[in-house]
Amino acid sequence: MRRTALLAASAALVAGALAWPADAAPSAPAAFAHPGVTVSKSQLDFSRSKVNAGAQPWKGAFDQMMASTYADLNRTPRPRAVVECGSYSNPNLGCTDEREDAIAAYTHALAWYITRDERHARKAIELMDAWSAVIRDHTNSNAPLQTGWAGSSWPRAAEIIKYTYTGTWANSGRFATMLRTVYLPEIINGSNSNGNWELSMMEAAVGISVFLEDKASYDKAMATFRTRTAAYVYLESDGALPKTVPSQNLNTREKVVKYWQGQSTFVNGLSQETCRDFTHTGYGLSAISHVAETSRIQGQDLYGTDVGERLRHGLGFHAKYQLGAGAGSWLCGGSLKPGLGPITEVGHNALANRLGHAMTNTATLTQRDRPAGSNNLFAAWETLTHGDNPA
16 A cells, blocks of 8 residues: 555656646746747748738738838837826826837837838837837836836837848847846836736736846746736636735735625636726736747747636636626626727637637637737737737
8 A cells, every 4th residue: 555655656756747837937948939929930920921822811910000000111219218107197208109119119020020121120120229229217106017018019029120130230239228127127026906017017027038038037027927817817716716916915805805896706717807897807818818928939838727727718708798798797796898909819829729729709709800900008910920820
């Protein structure tokens, strides 16, 4: 009997050594993959081939992107030394300019990759150089969130340009210094605000860490991300109450319910911000999908862990109501505020197409809303980059 127990224990140890624990934060890869923030080279190649073949939905998504103001080759950067963003961007001193210049840099980087028109690469560089020459700080109450939003788009653009553009980017080092000294310190230690804040901040921190090849920051951001994701989307396996972030001291049912916008009934896929509105919930789900996608590109697939389960249920739950299902009185008092945004493509592609999960509501919503545009904050052109993309 004792020998059987020892053998079982040994087998468990071996299995544990071979398996990556489902609740463990992923560690930085031995060598970072580039371009490797949200979208990989193989994904870019797939998109490019489909656009060049005139295939849908990618050609329509590309045309949508190219018709947007973000793709304008005459765009003039509007950098400033201090970006000041109060609650709901009031005051708005450079907030919109910074976010949209960052999205524009990413847009031009994608346009460069697909068309090979060097004017787009040079425009992306112009935008990145303009900001890296000037910005020194983010201030006021929304500074962490603003930094997270803009800081999510910058490294996506920079990765494509640095690792695929055949011309020169003389100031790439200065841009890296900007990310390291202006952006990363503002976000790396997280936030105890609503969950979408910390998730967006960790998305930026992970992306910046990939560009900087900063393994310590990558590991720290990923650990925070795992804790926050578990506290943002509920699974029935969590127990009677949702998981919490320890530093928030949500140590009674009353505190948890209040933090969950007064919601006291918990079901698979419910988010900490569902009863606030779907827009902010969409920010959180989007950030979860982006970090999971970056982690997959970097060699550790979070979609097979609780992160993927939470994302799958979170997307499906909210897609159902976004499509028009009525809410019972148990859910947010029967009153919902839809407006999920263009955020389902990445998660749907990974979980439904790649892993084969049935995601009927998410698929219906994704296809209905194609091509996915931009939310003008940090999400952009995901039908083009991730729509039914097998790479």
